[in-house]
Amino acid sequence: MPAPNLAPWGRNMVSGAKTRFSWHIHASYAGDRELMAVEVRPQIGGVMNWRFAVPTATTLTAWGLMQTGSGRVKPPKRALVESKKAVLGNREVLLYGAADRLSEGMAACVVFRKEAMPPFVAFGVEEVTDHPGACTMERITFVLPGEEMRPAEEGT
Numbered sequence: 001m002p003a004p005n006l007a008p009w010g011r012n013m014v015s016g017a018k019t020r021f022s023w024h025i026h027a028s029y030a031g032d033r034e035l036m037a038v039e040v041r042p043q044i045g046g047v048m049n050w051r052f053a054v055p056t057a058t059t060l061t062a063w064g065l066m067q068t069g070s071g072r073v074k075p076p077k078r079a080l081v082e083s084k085k086a087v088l089g090n091r092e093v094l095l096y097g098a099a100d101r102l103s104e105g106m107a108a109c110v111v112f113r114k115e116a117m118p119p120f121v122a123f124g125v126e127e128v129t130d131h132p133g134a135c136t137m138e139r140i141t142f143v144l145p146g147e148e149m150r151p152a153e154e155g156t
């Protein structure tokens with residue numbers, strides 16, 4: 001079975017202030033300054049069948065659900081998707097997610113070591129009824145300390 005092709009951040013990508021989700025970055029996780037967490041929850045209502053996508057070289061130290069204010073990730077219980085290969089745009093990614101309901105009080109979360117921070121983390125909801133396997137993703141990108149943005153070279 002081929003890997004699912006996720007909607008790239010082109011025509012289906014939600015960007016800027018039009019995001020469907022609230023994103024929160026934890027600069028340290030569980031008191032460990034070497035760990036970083038990305039927490040995502042719906043802005044309104046609830047969602048199920050959620051998915052994180054990270055580049056295949058990314059090693060997560062934890063992923064799952066985080067109750068508002070708890071600061072701790074707990075494992076999801078319903079229809080787990082773990083390390084499932086997929087393609088996002090032209091990048092191979094691994095999917096992590098579940099069917100547990102996310103809401104204002106319950107977020108999805110991924111945790112990784114800062115030294116192994118991925119270039120991006122994407123998040124979306126799988127369309128299980130109309131288009132099984134299809135998932136429109138939003139993403140955040142990370143800039144490593146010391147990286148600088150420069151104008152593009154002339155002619156590129």
